[in-house]
Amino acid sequence: MFTQASQLIIGAADLGAAFLFLFGLKRMSSPATAASGIRMAGLGMVAAVAASFLYVFSVDPAARPHLAVNIGLALVALGVGGAGAWFVGRKVAMTAMPQMVAIYNGMGGGAAGAIAAVELFGARTHGATQLVVTLLGALIGAVSLSGSLIAWAKLDGVIKNPLRVKGQQFANAAVMLATVAVGALIVSAGHAPGGLLLATPTWIWIFFAGALVFGVLMTLPIGGADMPVVISIYNAFTGLAVGLEGFVLQNPALMIAGMVVGAAGLLLTVLMARAMNRSIANVLFTNFGTPAKAKPGAIQGTERSVEASDAGIAMRYATSVIIVPGYGLAAAHAQQKLYEFVKLLQAAKVSVKFAIHPVAGRMPGQMDVLLAEAGVPYDMIFQLDDINDDFAAADVALVIGANDVVNPAARTDKSSPIFGMPILNADKAKQVYVVKRGQGKGYSGIVNALFYSPNCEMVYGDAQAVLVKMIEAVRGLGLAAAA
Amino acid sequence: MDLSIAMTGFVALYVFMLAAFAGWVIIGNVPAILHTPLMSGSNFVHGIVVVGGLFALLNATTHLEQAIGFFAVLLGAGNAAGGYAVTDRMLAMFKTSDASPRRKHASHGRHRAHGHKKS
Numbered sequence: 001m002f003t004q005a006s007q008l009i010i011g012a013a014d015l016g017a018a019f020l021f022l023f024g025l026k027r028m029s030s031p032a033t034a035a036s037g038i039r040m041a042g043l044g045m046v047a048a049v050a051a052s053f054l055y056v057f058s059v060d061p062a063a064r065p066h067l068a069v070n071i072g073l074a075l076v077a078l079g080v081g082g083a084g085a086w087f088v089g090r091k092v093a094m095t096a097m098p099q100m101v102a103i104y105n106g107m108g109g110g111a112a113g114a115i116a117a118v119e120l121f122g123a124r125t126h127g128a129t130q131l132v133v134t135l136l137g138a139l140i141g142a143v144s145l146s147g148s149l150i151a152w153a154k155l156d157g158v159i160k161n162p163l164r165v166k167g168q169q170f171a172n173a174a175v176m177l178a179t180v181a182v183g184a185l186i187v188s189a190g191h192a193p194g195g196l197l198l199a200t201p202t203w204i205w206i207f208f209a210g211a212l213v214f215g216v217l218m219t220l221p222i223g224g225a226d227m228p229v230v231i232s233i234y235n236a237f238t239g240l241a242v243g244l245e246g247f248v249l250q251n252p253a254l255m256i257a258g259m260v261v262g263a264a265g266l267l268l269t270v271l272m273a274r275a276m277n278r279s280i281a282n283v284l285f286t287n288f289g290t291p292a293k294a295k296p297g298a299i300q301g302t303e304r305s306v307e308a309s310d311a312g313i314a315m316r317y318a319t320s321v322i323i324v325p326g327y328g329l330a331a332a333h334a335q336q337k338l339y340e341f342v343k344l345l346q347a348a349k350v351s352v353k354f355a356i357h358p359v360a361g362r363m364p365g366q367m368d369v370l371l372a373e374a375g376v377p378y379d380m381i382f383q384l385d386d387i388n389d390d391f392a393a394a395d396v397a398l399v400i401g402a403n404d405v406v407n408p409a410a411r412t413d414k415s416s417p418i419f420g421m422p423i424l425n426a427d428k429a430k431q432v433y434v435v436k437r438g439q440g441k442g443y444s445g446i447v448n449a450l451f452y453s454p455n456c457e458m459v460y461g462d463a464q465a466v467l468v469k470m471i472e473a474v475r476g477l478g479l480a481a482a483a
Numbered sequence: 484m485d486l487s488i489a490m491t492g493f494v495a496l497y498v499f500m501l502a503a504f505a506g507w508v509i510i511g512n513v514p515a516i517l518h519t520p521l522m523s524g525s526n527f528v529h530g531i532v533v534v535g536g537l538f539a540l541l542n543a544t545t546h547l548e549q550a551i552g553f554f555a556v557l558l559g560a561g562n563a564a565g566g567y568a569v570t571d572r573m574l575a576m577f578k579t580s581d582a583s584p585r586r587k588h589a590s591h592g593r594h595r596a597h598g599h600k601k602s
Contacts, residue, residue, distance in 0.1 A: 014534070021528050022505060028521055029512040035574040038524055042567050045531065049563075052537040063542045066549070070541050073553045077540070078533070081560030089568030100569055101523050104530075108562035111532045114555035118539040118548050129491075235526055242532045243502070247495050249535050255495070256502040257531040263506030264525045268518065358515055365518030372576040379579050383515045 006054035013051030014253035020044030021257050025264075031378045048253060049078070081107075094373045095330050098363040102152040102231050105238050109144025112137055112241035113208065119248055120186070120204050128187060130248055135183045137244030139211045144237040146215030151231055154224050155362065163220040169285065172217045179210030222284065228363040229272050229283045236265025268364065275358035277410075277421035303439065306457040311398075311433045312341070312470030316477060318395035320351040322387065324426050325371065327361050328401025328437070332463035335374035338400065341467050342376070344474050354380055355387045355424050357405035388425050397429035399450075401463055403436075407448045418446060432456040435466050517577075524570045530563025 020040045027037030053074075056067060063070065085104065092100050116138035118124075125131045153159040182203055189200050198206075222230055239261030246254025273280050315321050323342070329335060342352050354376065360367035368381055382390075391397060399406050406426040409416040426432055427450050434451060438460055450456055459466050490498065513521050536559040540552030 017531065021531070022509065025506075025509050025521075025524065025528065026512075028517055028524060029509075029514070031514075031517060031574075031577040032579070034517055034520060034577065035571070038520075038527070038567065038570045038574055041524070041528060042571070045527075045563055045567070048531060048534050049537070052534045053541075055538050055541045060542050060544070062544045066544060067541070070543055070549065070552070073549060074537055074540050074556055077536075077553050077556035078560045081557040082564035085561035085565030086568045089565040090572065092569065094573070097519060097523070097569065097573070100565065101519075101526055104523070104562050104565040104569075105526050107558040107565070108526070108529045108532055111536050111555045111559035111562060114551050114558065115532070115535045115539045117551045118543065118555065121551070122542075122544065122548055124542075232522065235522060235529075239525070239529045242529045242535070243499065245532070245535055247490070247499075249538055250490055251535060251538070252490065252498060254531055254535050255490075255498050257528050259499050259502035260506030260509070261525045261529045263503040264510035264521075267507055267510050268522060271515075271518075356516070361519075363519055363522065365515060365521070368516040369519045369573050369576065372573075372578070375578075377580040378516060378577045381516055 002057045006057040010051045010054050013047045014251065017044035017048035018253045018256045020047075022260065025260070094366075094370055096156070097366060097369065098228060098231060099152050099155040101363070102148045102155060102227075102234070105231065105235050106145045106148030106152065109141040109148060109234065109238040109241055111141075112238065112245050113141035113145060113211075115245045115249070116141065117204070117208065119245075121201060125248065128190075131187050131190075133244050134248045135186060135207070137241045137248065138208065139179065139183065140237050140244070141241035142208055142211035143215035143218070144234045144241060146212040147219040147237075148215075148231070148234045150216055150219035151227050151234065154219075154222075155227050159220075162223045168217070168221055172214065175210060175214045175217060179207060179214060182207045182210060218284070226283045228359075229269055229276070229280070231363065232265055232269040232272060233280070233284075234265075236262050236269060239263075239265055272359065272364050275364070275422065277418065303451050304457050305460055306433070308435075308459050308461060308466045308469035309473035311457065311459050312473040313477060314431065315345060315350065315396050315398065315433075315470075316348055316474045318350055318431075320353075320390075320394045321345060321396045321398060322353050322355050322391060322394045322426070322429065324355050324357070324397060324399045324402050324406055324424050325360065325367055326357075326400065326402025326405065327367070328403075329463050330361070330367070330370045330401070332401065334400075334463040334467055335370055335376075337464055337467040337471065339371075339374045339376050341471050341474070342380075344471060348474075352380065353382055353387060353390070355382055355384070355391075355426075357384055357402070357424055358422070360402060360405060384422060384424060391425040391428040394429040395431060397426040397432045398435070399426055399432065400435040403448055404446060406450055407446060408453075409446065409449045413449070416446060426450065427453055427456070430455065433459055435459045435461070435463055437462060520570050520573045523566055523573065527563060527566030527570055530559060530566050533559030533563050535559070 021044055024037040024041030027033040116134045119134050125134050186203050239258045243255050243258025243262060246258055269280060273283060345352050356367050358364055371381060404418055406424050408427045410418045410421045410423045413419055432455055436458060533556060536555030540556050543549040543552045
């Protein structure tokens with residue numbers, strides 16, 4: 001009786017959770033409804049977790065004697081894991097968001113791998129299909145765990161440089177093949193306790209070790225600038241692993257949630273790679289980040305500089321200004337000052353818009369979040385396709401902390417490594433101001449033709465200091481007019 | 484009445500296919516401005532793995548299984564709680580110009596006033 005009632009409640013809660021996840025993600029298609037979307041998904045999660053304690057009424061007879069201990073362990077794990085991650089997630093700086101997503105994602109992959117481990121060590125799977133799916137989920141989950149941890153270390157600056165040695169790709173392939181071979185061995189042994197050469201549990205340990213090592217090896221050679229693509233891929237991996245373990249546990253909520261995330265992660269990865277003008281294989285298997293040889297002589301003209309105060313005053317008397325922010329803005333913690341300046345311009349009836357490149361920031365959309373954090377309303381923020389035609393009519397384009405995403409060489413110079421990458425047409429504005437720490441190149445090491453263009457003037461200095469000077473200059477004007 | 488769910492072979496594949504399709508379509512409609520919260524939000528959604536971890540832990544019979552099951556629930560709970568915390572924080576930051584009561588740009592009719600719910 002209890003068994004049936006608990007099954008009914010668990011089934012209903014999981015069904016509700018699956019619906020709320022889909023509906024919540026659907027509501028994320030507009031900034032106006034997104035906040036309520038995540039709350040709905042959260043509600044689904046709480047319901048599903050609470051209902052899963054009803055599993056106590058239908059546990060294996062073999063697990064009955066351990067039930068009290070297991071419930072205690074479950075409560076402790078939920079409390080410690082949930083509260084710890086919640087506390088960190090509430091406090092972390094918005095600039096550190098890519099690392100946090102990486103670490104939470106690794107946790108999910110690890111959990112999926114651990115579920116598979118319980119199934120494997122307990123020999124609970126029925127038939128070869130379930131065994132294969134369990135192993136596949138275990139492999140993907142474990143790779144996602146160790147790979148995400150390396151991605152976190154790279155984004156957080158713990159690991160500074162990509163580690164590349166000759167023949168690395170062969171070594172990686174060898175580890176992968178060996179792991180798959182061990183998996184095949186486990187399948188062929190079935191649940192026979194003996195196994196080949198070693199006992200089956202030993203092979204299971206080796207299998208997990210191989211998968212974890214592969215995740216590390218695969219991620220180490222990838223450059224820091226490509227980490228967003230890698231996180232997105234691991235996000236898809238974890239989703240896939242969760243979906244597969246959901247099949248093993250016969251839990252449709254896990255299957256649906258996992259597959260939805262798997263597809264979503266794949267789509268985001270494709271979009272990101274496209275915005276960087278690269279293929280996913282290119283990100284994963286080639287050593288990007290080696291500076292391209294600049295071609296001197298291809299660019300005519302000189303870099304001309306202008307005082308911050310003069311640039312600020314020119315923008316005050318412009319009709320329309322489009323701002324192109326890049327990660328350099330966030331690195332200088334200057335978003336607040338920028339919005340302060342923008343509000344001054346708006347008070348003087350200047351039309352101001354923000355133009356965001358898809359790869360601005362260290363993960364897609366991070367620049368939007370950083371601007372939102374500074375209080376910039378989202379209806380002032382425009383994406384590449386929506387604003388690119390407006391540059392031609394704009395009086396001023398203010399490029400601040402961005403470089404490669406406004407390099408016109410991507411349109412014209414076939415020899416440039418970024419040729420074909422979609423860029424923001426800042427160079428088409430009547431006047432361009434570029435705020436930059438000093439003369440130098442972007443992370444890709446490519447010379448920016450924009451800086452040498454006749455309608456461009458450079459404002460050298462730290463973004464924060466430059467903006468303070470601009471604000472002072474415009475305020476000074478206001479006082480003079482009032483006097 | 485049998486309430487247990489048995490999903491094998493093609494039925495499971497259909498579920499996978501439909502879910503993957505739904506994910507692709509739903510996520511395809513999310514504007515680029517929300518891609519970071521979207522990534523952390525989908526990250527949160529696969530935190531449902533904690534439910535599988537609870538199932539495995541409650542059915543554990545050996546110390547090894549208990550230890551690994553504990554690990555699964557710990558990590559899964561971290562995934563879910565952390566993913567929710569950061570997503571919710573980020574989404575709370577997105578505001579329209581009309582939302583701030585101090586400055587009123589009544590003439591900005593460019594953006595349709597959407598029924599703005601706050602809770």
